[in-house]
Amino acid sequence: AQRVTQPEKLLSVFKGAPVELKCNYSYSGSPELFWYVQYSRQRLQLLLRHISRESIKGFTADLNKGETSFHLKKPFAQEEDSAMYYCALSGAGNQFYFGTGTSLTVIP
Amino acid sequence: GAGVSQSPSNKVTEKGKDVELRCDPISGHTALYWYRQSLGQGLEFLIYFQGNSAPDKSGLPSDRFSAERTGGSVSTLTIQRTQQEDSAVYLCASSLGSDEQYFGPGTRLTVT
Numbered sequence: 001a002q003r004v005t006q007p008e009k010l011l012s013v014f015k016g017a018p019v020e021l022k023c024n025y026s027y028s029g030s031p032e033l034f035w036y037v038q039y040s041r042q043r044l045q046l047l048l049r050h051i052s053r054e055s056i057k058g059f060t061a062d063l064n065k066g067e068t069s070f071h072l073k074k075p076f077a078q079e080e081d082s083a084m085y086y087c088a089l090s091g092a093g094n095q096f097y098f099g100t101g102t103s104l105t106v107i108p
Numbered sequence: 109g110a111g112v113s114q115s116p117s118n119k120v121t122e123k124g125k126d127v128e129l130r131c132d133p134i135s136g137h138t139a140l141y142w143y144r145q146s147l148g149q150g151l152e153f154l155i156y157f158q159g160n161s162a163p164d165k166s167g168l169p170s171d172r173f174s175a176e177r178t179g180g181s182v183s184t185l186t187i188q189r190t191q192q193e194d195s196a197v198y199l200c201a202s203s204l205g206s207d208e209q210y211f212g213p214g215t216r217l218t219v220t
Contacts, residue, residue: 006150034208043111044151044199044211086151088209095164096141096209100150 003027004089006099013077014107021072021102023061023087032090033063033070036098039083047072047085057081077106110134112212114200120218121190129185129215133202141209142175142185146196154198157183190219 005024013019025031033050048056050063050070061072070087087099113132121127133140142154153167157177168174172190177183187194197216201209 036209043213044201046208049208095156096153098143098151098153 003091003097004087004099006085006087006102008102009100010103010105012105012107015079016076019074019077019081019104019106021085021087021104023070023072023099025068025070025087025089027068027089027091029092033061034088034090035059035061035070035072036086036088037083038086044086077104079106079108082106112200112202112210114198114212114215116215117213118216118218120220123192123219124189126186126188127190127217129187129198129200129217131183131185131200131202131212133181133183133200134210135181137202137204137210138180139203139205140177140183141201141203142183143199143201144169144196145199145214151199154185187217190217192219195219 003026007022035047036044037047038044047059048054048061050061059072059074061070063070082105084101084103086101089097112134115130119127138159140157144152144154155168155175156164172188175183175185185198195218197214199214200212203209
């Protein structure tokens, strides 16, 4: 069963425009949700997790249990935000489920 | 401290040959994961080790794929009789339980 869905494979926005990367999940229980990012020629790395409720590099993500969503948002996109973004879920037994990723391009 | 390391960084092999990919996790991390990253396919879970428990092999795509983790540390992913569709970047990650995963640089496998 698809646990994490990222509906957009590719997303392009202009510099300075708001950006939202969508993530929906399917899981019974109380999962932990994460966003991972992979910049060009760099390792995949954690961007943020829902339990910390912090803003990293201007990005925020709110867990909406009613809509089972964990969308990633930034009010003003920057060129350096261009990267591959993966939404991930951690459930019971420490199993991780990743979405298929969204490639974000910020157009100068 | 040292992060997750993987070797080799690149591997080119002929169709039908066997390959072994190695992962050295962060010392003390009890969980180790293998993923496959293909263009347009995102991150595909392969196998997961947690401590001394039996590994979760539910993501292995065929019986040509196997993995082991010796002494709760180093892991090797073996692909037997490689096929062209096995070409991808193979990523290893380690973590402390359900905490953040730390990824290695990956091994780029090309099957000719």
